[in-house]
Amino acid sequence: MQLADIQSQHDDRNLYIDKVGIKDIQYPIVVKDRKNGKQSTVAKINMYVKLPHNFKGTHMSRFVEVLNNHRTNIGIESFRGILDDLKNVLESEESHIEITFPYFMEKYAPVSKLPSLMDYECSFFGSSYKNKKDFIVSVKVPVISVCPCSKEISRYGAHNQRSYIIIKVRYKGMIWIEDLIEMAENSASSPIFSLLKREDEKFVTECSYENPVFVEDIVRNVADKLLKDDRVTWFEVSSENQESIHNHSAYAEIVRDKR
Numbered sequence: 001m002q003l004a005d006i007q008s009q010h011d012d013r014n015l016y017i018d019k020v021g022i023k024d025i026q027y028p029i030v031v032k033d034r035k036n037g038k039q040s041t042v043a044k045i046n047m048y049v050k051l052p053h054n055f056k057g058t059h060m061s062r063f064v065e066v067l068n069n070h071r072t073n074i075g076i077e078s079f080r081g082i083l084d085d086l087k088n089v090l091e092s093e094e095s096h097i098e099i100t101f102p103y104f105m106e107k108y109a110p111v112s113k114l115p116s117l118m119d120y121e122c123s124f125f126g127s128s129y130k131n132k133k134d135f136i137v138s139v140k141v142p143v144i145s146v147c148p149c150s151k152e153i154s155r156y157g158a159h160n161q162r163s164y165i166i167i168k169v170r171y172k173g174m175i176w177i178e179d180l181i182e183m184a185e186n187s188a189s190s191p192i193f194s195l196l197k198r199e200d201e202k203f204v205t206e207c208s209y210e211n212p213v214f215v216e217d218i219v220r221n222v223a224d225k226l227l228k229d230d231r232v233t234w235f236e237v238s239s240e241n242q243e244s245i246h247n248h249s250a251y252a253e254i255v256r257d258k259r
Contacts, residue, residue, distance in 0.1 A: 014053050019096060021048035022063045029074040029101060031122075034176040043074075043101035049092035062089050074099075076124060079135060083128035099124045103139075103177055109193055109200040110207075116195035122177055125168075138168040139180045143188030144204070145241050148212035160208060163188060163241040165218060169226065170234040187221030189213050215241045215250040223254040233259050 023046045033039040047063045066085045070078050079097065086095035103122040108115050121140040127133065143163050151158035165184040169175065185191035189208040196204060213221070218239040226235045238253040 016053040017051040019048035020051045020058050021046065021096075022060055025064065025067070027067060027071070027074065029099065031075050031101070031103065032176070034178045035106070039104065041101045041103065043099045045100075046096075046098040047086065048096040049086055049090045050094035051092065055091075058090055058092075065089070076135075076137075079124065079126040080128075080133060083126055083133065087128060094127070094129050096127045097125075105178060105181065107191075107193055109196055110203045111199040112197045114195055114197065114200075116193065118192070118194050120177075120181055134170070136168050136170055137175065137177070137180070138166065139177060139184065141165045141167070141181050141184035142192045143185055143218075144190040144192060144208045145215070145218060145239075146189040146208045146212040148214060148217075150245075151209065151212045158209065158212060159243075159245045160189065161242050161244040162192070163215070163218065163239055165222060165237065165239045167222060167226070168236040169232050171231045172233055173231050175229075175231050183222055183225045187213075187218050187225070215239050215252040219252045219254045223256065227256065227258070233257075 025045050025047075027043055027045050028040065029043045030038050030040050045067065047067065049058060051058050063086070066082060066089055067074070069085065070082050074082075082097055083095045086097070087093065100121065100123040102119045104117045104119050106115055107118050123138040125134075125136040125138065141164070143165055144160055145163040146158050146160040148158075165188065167180045167184055169180065189211045190204050193200065193204070218241075219237050222237045222239075223235070226232050226237065234257045236253065236255045238251065241250040243249055
């Protein structure tokens with residue numbers, strides 16, 4: 001018995017849907033690692049297509065089928081193939097994929113030199129519009145920020161907080177996730193570490209105090225580095241400082257197109 005294909009039935013409201021698909025499917029992926037070549041991790045994946053106005057619905061199971069067909073090679077290099085397959089299988093002129101995953105870097109404590117792993121939230125965003133493809137890499141980096149104003153006016157110290165820098169880039173050639181993480185960490189009062197002994201804690205505290213930055217300083221510091229990097233063609237950098245003495249966060253953002 002042939003089952004009815006309800007999704008393919010005609011819809012007469014004459015409204016196409018910009019994005020329809022599946023969200024938050026967890027899947028193993030492999031990404032490039034500057035030190036070790038490759039790194040295996042687990043990602044949350046969103047996949048969408050544009051639904052033509054005349055189709056009642058899309059076939060959700062086909063998204064998972066496409067993903068499964070690429071299960072041994074999900075990463076930056078396979079984005080083009082996944083996007084093309086989504087358009088072909090789901091009969092759409094546009095496709096989109098978003099992959100968010102933890103990325104691990106080995107870091108050494110600044111004085112004791114003890115190694116530990118730091119995790120960073122990273123994302124890949126890919127889209128295909130007819131014959132054009134777009135790709136963005138994003139990193140979210142926790143850092144320390146010490147308030148310059150607090151340091152200037154206070155007798156005993158300065159308030160500080162954890163800040164989150166988000167860098168999104170379009171680029172040409174090859175850019176490493178580690179490159180973006182290091183740009184962010186070098187633009188704040190101090191990086192954050194997962195393992196610190198007392199001598200390391202002393203160093204980080206004093207280093208942070210000697211490098212106070214407003215949220216505006218952070219995004220300008222990162223943007224200055226990105227503007228000087230010939231690989232980057234477009235970027236969006238933001239910083240959110242989770243204030244320790246206010247009931248709000250401070251935020252700043254810079255977007256530039258270098259093309």
